[in-house]
Amino acid sequence: MCRVVDLHQAVLAKNDATAHALRSELAARGTTVVNLLSSPGSGKTALLEGELLLARQRGVPVAALTADLATENDATRLARSGVPVKQVLTDGLCHLEAGMLGRHLEGWLPADTRLLFVENVGNLVCPASYDLGESLRVVLASVTEGEDKPLKYPTAFGLAQLVVVTKTDIAEAVGFDEAAFRAHVEQVNPGVEVLLTSARRGEGTGGLLDRATAVAAGGPVHEPVMARRHHDDHTHEHHSHADHDHDHVRGHHDHHALEHVSAPGRGPHA
Template identity: 85%
Template structure:
């Protein structure tokens, strides 16, 4: 008997277990994790900086961890809010994983942290498949990215518990069709809330913070239809390779985890965390 094992399935199952443990640990200490996903240049950092400042003004104990392939630019910007901020450099890895996040929080995250915002790597493909132990998953899209973004990235938008539109101050200039965007979001994720924001103009400021606090206080976030389908069918990503060859061998297909780094070379990551850990940089330790 021969069964082809999809390594990606095993990796995601391992990540889900780590996410469940991390979520339980953080919930027990009163910390709510908010996972922020978006394309590069969506205005995610600008909006998060304003939300962190508002949280501090309200007396909410908040922290932020931001992940990038390179540079500490985002952490330096967020640190201006005066809250604890940590930069994680992934060295080309296109997403964070629950085990990775847990290690970076250990010994750094203040015990009284009520909200932890995780600014994921700018990418709507890889991060969409990985649960980080969050209590609220937010996908952001700017008005400049096109109304069909939810249709192009159905997993990212389909698993969102909140969708945030950014840069609305220039919506008219770029002829953003809000109705079309909302219809496309509804198509892949029926019932999810869509909020409009502008970090520059202040539109919608505080909505992200309010939704995060509500999740931490026991409000049940939106349950995406796609999440239920994934749970009932396992992590089906179009590579279901269970085949019976009748020869008694097991074949492992690990090709889904070849990541291309910025140096132009392909590096295979099996995600068993035996490869070198990403570099970690602390940008601020202030409150």
């Protein structure tokens, strides 16, 4: 007798278990992961470059892993900070997963790393559903993207533990309405902090590093109202990628989340 199994949820459950194990493993060695999510062109590489340089100046042992579909441009930029940097090419896959991250850290991540910044693939859809074993999830949006961005991508912003606004130096020129943006963030994620930054002017530089350092020291972390196990309505913003080959990264996406299987057959964020 066939039974309908939601493979997408099974994939997320497997990923969450891997993420939990990776978070525990890294915590045991004193490493805290910061997961950065945003749309392409939001300015997260420029912001991260400044934070890494400041961390080095302060003597905080940090490293960065950046993921893209192609090119090593971001890694080249981040390496100018002088900290360990690794580029991951996903070959078309629109997000990182906990197992992928763990494999790329093996034999590379320096043992004394206190903070690991992960620059996820530029995308506010797929990455939002995947826990990487992070202790701080940050979502970035530039002032050019519109005040309603949080409403259009409620999963990404609803699960954020910190929201960063970038390129504030041009906010007036593009007519950015900060009050409206904050109201929309509050609507999907009550109580989350919003940090304003400008990499060009240096405004807000160090804010991300300060919060990441505080989390690494055991400080409080914002707990989003949208629990991970209750976000099915917005998972992947209705684009299921349940049938990825998770052992061999590839660009093909099967949008059928349900499949009939003869064998019996997501846990909350830890």
